[in-house]
Amino acid sequence: LLKSLGSKEAMIALDVMGGDHAPQAIVHGALLAAQQSIPITLFGPYDLITSLLEKLDAGWQRYPLHIAHADQVVHMDDDPVSAVKTKPGSSLVKAVSSVKQGICQAVVSAGSSGALMVASTLILGRQEGVGRAAIAGFLPTKKGKVLALDLGANTEVRPEHLYQFAHLGAAHVAAVSGIKRPRVALLANGHEDNKGSVLVKQAHLLLKESTLNFIGNAEPKHVLDHEMDVIVCDGFTGNVLLKTCEAATDMFSAWLAQGITKYSEKMSAENAQQMQKTARFLQASIDARLDYKQVGGALLLGVNGTVIVCHGSSDAQTMQYAITFAWRTITQGAIIQREIIETVQLS
Amino acid sequence: LLKSLGSKEAMIALDVMGGDHAPQAIVHGALLAAQQSIPITLFGPYDLITSLLEKLDAGWQRYPLHIAHADQVVHMDDDPVSAVKTKPGSSLVKAVSSVKQGICQAVVSAGSSGALMVASTLILGRQEGVGRAAIAGFLPTKKGKVLALDLGANTEVRPEHLYQFAHLGAAHVAAVSGIKRPRVALLANGHEDNKGSVLVKQAHLLLKESTLNFIGNAEPKHVLDHEMDVIVCDGFTGNVLLKTCEAATDMFSAWLAQGITKYSEKMSAENAQQMQKTARFLQASIDARLDYKQVGGALLLGVNGTVIVCHGSSDAQTMQYAITFAWRTITQGAIIQREIIETVQLS
Numbered sequence: 001l002l003k004s005l006g007s008k009e010a011m012i013a014l015d016v017m018g019g020d021h022a023p024q025a026i027v028h029g030a031l032l033a034a035q036q037s038i039p040i041t042l043f044g045p046y047d048l049i050t051s052l053l054e055k056l057d058a059g060w061q062r063y064p065l066h067i068a069h070a071d072q073v074v075h076m077d078d079d080p081v082s083a084v085k086t087k088p089g090s091s092l093v094k095a096v097s098s099v100k101q102g103i104c105q106a107v108v109s110a111g112s113s114g115a116l117m118v119a120s121t122l123i124l125g126r127q128e129g130v131g132r133a134a135i136a137g138f139l140p141t142k143k144g145k146v147l148a149l150d151l152g153a154n155t156e157v158r159p160e161h162l163y164q165f166a167h168l169g170a171a172h173v174a175a176v177s178g179i180k181r182p183r184v185a186l187l188a189n190g191h192e193d194n195k196g197s198v199l200v201k202q203a204h205l206l207l208k209e210s211t212l213n214f215i216g217n218a219e220p221k222h223v224l225d226h227e228m229d230v231i232v233c234d235g236f237t238g239n240v241l242l243k244t245c246e247a248a249t250d251m252f253s254a255w256l257a258q259g260i261t262k263y264s265e266k267m268s269a270e271n272a273q274q275m276q277k278t279a280r281f282l283q284a285s286i287d288a289r290l291d292y293k294q295v296g297g298a299l300l301l302g303v304n305g306t307v308i309v310c311h312g313s314s315d316a317q318t319m320q321y322a323i324t325f326a327w328r329t330i331t332q333g334a335i336i337q338r339e340i341i342e343t344v345q346l347s
Numbered sequence: 348l349l350k351s352l353g354s355k356e357a358m359i360a361l362d363v364m365g366g367d368h369a370p371q372a373i374v375h376g377a378l379l380a381a382q383q384s385i386p387i388t389l390f391g392p393y394d395l396i397t398s399l400l401e402k403l404d405a406g407w408q409r410y411p412l413h414i415a416h417a418d419q420v421v422h423m424d425d426d427p428v429s430a431v432k433t434k435p436g437s438s439l440v441k442a443v444s445s446v447k448q449g450i451c452q453a454v455v456s457a458g459s460s461g462a463l464m465v466a467s468t469l470i471l472g473r474q475e476g477v478g479r480a481a482i483a484g485f486l487p488t489k490k491g492k493v494l495a496l497d498l499g500a501n502t503e504v505r506p507e508h509l510y511q512f513a514h515l516g517a518a519h520v521a522a523v524s525g526i527k528r529p530r531v532a533l534l535a536n537g538h539e540d541n542k543g544s545v546l547v548k549q550a551h552l553l554l555k556e557s558t559l560n561f562i563g564n565a566e567p568k569h570v571l572d573h574e575m576d577v578i579v580c581d582g583f584t585g586n587v588l589l590k591t592c593e594a595a596t597d598m599f600s601a602w603l604a605q606g607i608t609k610y611s612e613k614m615s616a617e618n619a620q621q622m623q624k625t626a627r628f629l630q631a632s633i634d635a636r637l638d639y640k641q642v643g644g645a646l647l648l649g650v651n652g653t654v655i656v657c658h659g660s661s662d663a664q665t666m667q668y669a670i671t672f673a674w675r676t677i678t679q680g681a682i683i684q685r686e687i688i689e690t691v692q693l694s
Contacts, residue, residue, distance in 0.1 A: 142598050152536050155544040189499050189586035197502040197583045220587060221594040236544045237587055239536035240567060244588055247568040248595035251489050252633065256603070259632040263625060271621075278610060278622060285606040286599065 011066075012326050013095040013104035016044030017073045018111020019319075020312045026110065027052040029319025034063035038327045041066040041104055043091040070094040076312065080114035084122060092116060096123045099305040106306035106326040108297060110314040117153055120303045127168075130302040132157065134165045135235070135309055136172065137298035139245060140289050141226040147173050147182075148223070150235040151242050151298055157234045159202035162186065163210065168301040169230035170212055176332060182229035185218035187237060193217065199234065207232075249290055253283065296321030299329065306330050358413075359673050360442040360451035363391030364420045365458020366666075367659045373457065374399040376666025381410035385674045388413040388451055390438040417441045423659065427461035431469060439463060443470045446652040453653035453673040455644060457661040463654065464500055464647060471652040474515075479504065481512045482582070482656055483519065484645035486592060487636050488573040494520050494529075495570070497582040498589050498645055504581045509533065509550035510557065515648040516577035517559055523679060529576035532565035534584060540564065546581065554579075567591075596637055600630065643668030646676065653677050 014030050016023045023044055030040050031053065042049050046069040053060040072090035074083045084093055092111050096119040098104040109116050113135070121133055136149035149165050150157070157165075166184045173182040186204055188196040193204065195217055207214040215228055220241065223231050233241065260279040264272040296318045300307035308326045310319065361377050363370045370391055377387050378400065389396050393416040400407040419437035421430045431440055439458050443466040445451040456463045460482070468480055483496035496516050501508065513531045520529040533551055535543040540551060542564055554561040562575055567588065570578050580588065607626040611619040643665045647654035655673045657666065 142601055155536060187587065189502060189583050189590075200583075219594075220591040221597070224594040224598045236536050236547075237584060240534065240584055240587055241591055243536075244567040244591040245595045247566075247571040248592050249599055250568070251571045252596055252599040254489055255633050255636055256629060259629045262632065263628050274618075275625060278625065281610050282603060282606045285609065286602050289602055 009105075010039065010327070010330050011104045012038060012040045012323055012330075013098045013107040014040050014042050014319075014323065015092045015095045015107070015109035015111050015116075016042050016049055017070070017091040018109040018116075019310065019314050020110075021315060022110065023048060023052060025314065025316045026319055028056055028316035029314070029323060030065060031056050031060060031063065032316060032320035033323035033327075034060075034065045036324070037064065038323055039064035039066070040323060041068050041095075041098065043068050043070045043095040043098070045069065045071055068094060068098065074112055074115045076112050078112065078115065080112060080118040083112070083115050084119045093119050093123070096120055096305075096307070099307075100124055105330045106308060108308040108310060108319070108322050108326050110297075110310035110312055110319065110322075113152070113309050113312075116307065116309055117300060120300055120305065120307045124303045124305040124307070127302055127304060130164050130168065132161050132164070133300050133302035134161075134168060135238075135298045136169055136301045137242065138295060139223065139231075139242065141224045143226040146223055146226060146229060146231055148231045148233070148238055148241060149301060150233065150238050152235045152239040153300070154235040156236075157199070159199060159206055162199070162203035162232050162234065163206040164302070166207055166210070166212055166214070166230065166232045169232060172299070172301055173229050176329065177229070179229055181213040183215045183227070184212050184230045184232060185215050185222065185228035187223070187231055187233035187241065188217035188219065191217050191219055191222060203232075249286075253286070256283065256286075295325050296323075297325055356452075357386065357674070357677050358451045359385060359387045359670055359677075360445045360454040361387050361389050361666075361670065362439045362442045362454070362456035362458050362463075363389050363396055364417070364438040365456040365463075365659075366657065366661050367457075368662060369457065370395060370399060372661065372663045373666055375403055375663035376661070376670060377412060378403050378407060378410065379663060379667035380670035380674075381407075381412045383671070384411065385670055386411035386413070387670060388415050388442075388445065390415050390417045390442040390445070392416065392418055415441060415445065421459055421462045423459050425459065425462065427459060427465040430459070430462050431466045440466050440470070443467055443652075443654070446654075447471055452677045453655060455655040455657060455666070455669050455673050457644075457657035457659055457666065457669075460499070460656050460659075463656055467647055467650045467652065467654045471650045471654070474649055474651060477511050477515065477649040479508050479511070480647050480649035481508075481515060482585075482645045483516055483648045484589065485642060486570065486578075486589065488571045490573040493570055493573060493576060493578055495578045495580070495585055495588060496648060497580065497585050499582045499586040500647070501582040503583075504546070506546060506549035506553055509546070509579050509581065510553040511649070513554055513557070513559055513561070513577065513579045516579060519646070519648055520576050523676065524576070526576055528560040530562045530574070531559050531577045531579060532562050532569065532575035534570070534578055534580035534588065535564035535566065538564050538566055538569060550579075596633075600633070603630065603633075642672050643670075644672055 070091040072087040074090045074092045095107045134150035135153040138145040170182045297308040297310040310322045417438040419434040421437045421439045442454045481497035482500045485492040517529045644655040644657040657669045
């Protein structure tokens with residue numbers, strides 16, 4: 001079932017002009033990824049890109065980097081729909097179009113996520129049976145990763161959209177992980193069947209009747225205990241879930257650092273040095289498990305193509321991770337995403 | 348403005364039969380709190396309570412513990428409204444009624460939170476101008492605590508309810524903290540004014556026109572960075588926010604422990620011992636800041652009286668904390684809650 005792309009056939013489309021630190025950080029991230037043999041086409045102003053590459057590495061031409069000139073820019077505060085329609089020459093629109101044309105197999109952008117979603121929906125098209133595309137990302141848990149969706153594409157959804165997200169998520173996890181029947185749960189304010197908002201209660205009934213391996217409602221602790229493979233929610237709640245995980249672990253790291261400083265003060269210089277060494281080890285071992293940054297981006301599921309949505313604040317390393325994530329996705333099974341069409345048949 | 352109750356005038360009403368570990372853990376928690384001179388009336392079967400107290404401490408009569416017989420029990424799976432109406436002799440209903448009668452000044456229960464809310468609303472009544480009571484709790488942040496509401500009382504709300512929650516939260520923080528104009532924010536999927544669900548966007552407009560110190564929308568990171576004093580959301584989202592904070596910090600603690608074990612393995616026995624000591628210090632310093640357990644309960648705001656809602660899974664220590672929290676609330680300013688009536692005047 002899994003059909004992989006060889007590296008010779010595949011190419012990543014990168015929107016150089018999207019993101020708070022664009023174009024500098026985006027081009028730098030591309031160079032880092034290309035140094036690991038990932039073929040990338042950079043969409044943006046030709047002269048700007050070449051001059052940035054020259055500055056970063058005079059030998060950049062050794063790496064699989066291609067440039068596709070694009071002179072328009074979609075700005076963060078542009079209206080997504082009109083930006084996509086009135087800026088066909090923008091780096092974002094051209095990068096998405098390259099996937100439609102089969103020139104590239106995945107697009108990565110840290111630009112306006114609204115515009116990226118609109119462009120992906122309009123240009124690539126939604127998969128059959130899918131009413132809304134959703135942003136999906138892997139959350140680190142105690143025992144591995146859980147795919148969570150929607151993380152923010154749709155603040156208002158209907159029960160059937162949650163039902164579709166469940167199918168999209170399960171199909172993606174099945175494709176990239178080899179788990180045949182991923183466990184799917186619905187995020188709620190209690191694990192009991194009767195818990196949840198009206199939306200969740202109605203989606204629960206739809207999912208109960210579905211062919212999916214639906215395990216019911218779940219609270220955040222069940223998610224982080226990895227009791228399911230896919231957790232489904234509306235984009236507003238998913239955004240709060242993701243960002244609370246990030247903020248809470250950030251707070252915990254800050255407390256850990258403060259605790260270590262306080263503890264070190266009581267020690268001899270030698271012991272304090274040892275303590276700092278321990279602390280660095282602990283922090284690194286924890287950071288290694290928190291792969292919000294190491295993944296670098298989230299997937300837009302439900303469109304005909306692989307689209308990676310990066311955070312606007314992405315730096316060069318985050319972009320490298322996002323490009324690597326896109327590459328793994330297309331070479332290790334995301335082609336299967338297209339077969340979701342058959343899976344997502346609404347009742 | 349702040350009027351405090353002396354300890355001689357005040358009494359806590361405790362629902363002995365509510366909670367997963369009732370009555371044992373509840374009675375034990377009461378004893379621990381009473382040993383710290385907090386006067387408590389225990390509502391439940393007289394003989395059962397006395398026999399539990401005898402077993403725990405034969406000298407329990409030295410402490411300010413009173414028993415009010417109640418032979419009916421509200422169960423977790425009872426329908427809240429019918430349970431409150433058909434079980435007037437239950438420990439939960441009698442405990443709430445004692446606050447209405449002025450015998451007790453606050454009620455604490457780990458029983459069905461739905462039934463506790465219904466009983467509080469029906470018996471104590473909602474404050475004027477308040478359409479829904481909300482559960483409010485203090486979240487630990489990098490720099491102190493933020494009052495978050497609603498944490499789960501209302502999964503479906505209208506914009507005016509969020510507006511009222513903002514007023515209730517601000518008035519409570521002003522009363523217990525001395526902050527004159529608490530900063531109030533609305534939880535959203537982005538800090539920009541145009542972010543949020545339809546509900547959040549409409550509530551944003553109401554709050555912008557209010558007399559409150561409204562600072563706009565906030566993401567979870569802004570909450571944990573303590574950029575406001577009160578964070579407002581619907582009960583579904585608030586429940587996800589609270590439980591994700593708890594679950595993420597629990598996960599982080601588990602990782603910290605695993606990291607320490609792994610690091611210790613590389614060390615000499617002596618160094619490993621030192622490391623374990625360090626680890627215990629770090630964990631304790633972090634736990635001290637995570638006061639989910641140390642507070643023990645959340646406040647039901649919007650009713651005429653102090654009501655503390657505890658988690659069903661509360662153990663004896665959690666109940667002790669909840670009783671202490673109730674005590675502090677009534678002796679340090681929650682009386683002021685009644686004055687919210689004047690503050691919450693809807694436009």
